[in-house]
Structures are given as structure tokens and as C-alpha cells.
Amino acid sequence: MLALALREAGAAGVAVRIVATGAWHRPILAEYDPVLRSIAIDSRVVADLRAARGAAFAARFVAFAIWHELHHARFAVRDERAAHAYAMAHTGLDAALFERAVRALRP
Ligand SMILES: [Zn+2]
16 A cells, blocks of 8 residues: 555655654644655654554555645645545545544644
């Protein structure tokens, strides 16, 4: 699932980086930069999810985040519901699964 998301990003000419994003305010977990054509994913969230829920769960989260941000990259709109729907359609995963997991990290 993650490999497919990364391939899709590559095909769209969008880079994916896992970055230390301590400066971000919650609930931003990933962000698309249209100037750099780059998706940044919060490394701390990925590490925390891996510790709490396992590597496979963390990888699914990253795949979901990539698809979500690819929606922003492709359609150039900040429509969060549409981006979630797009990611759900491509991964078969429910956004609420990750929202709950991330909330559980920092109650
Ligand atoms: Zn978004």
C-alpha cells in the first residue's frame, strides 16, 4: 500500500519527505507544499504510531497521508473532506481510524 502511494506520488512529480515538524501545530500531520511540489509528513507522529500500533499501522498511516496530500496536489483545493474521501477510496482505510490513533497519542 505504501509502495503504491509512493509510486503514485512519483508519477505525479511530487516528492515525499518524512521530516521533523515539531514547529507544526496539531492537528497538521502532513502538508503539501505546492512550490516545492513536496509532501512533508511529521516524523514524530510516524515514530509514535509505530511505537504504539506497530510498523504496519504506521506505514498505512503514511500511505493514507500521501493520498490525502496528493488530492491537494492534483486539485489545488484545501478541501479536507474531499482529500480524506480520495485517500479512503485509494487505501480502503477510514480516516477516523488514524484520527483516533493520533488523538490517543496525546490525550
Ligand atoms: Zn489536507
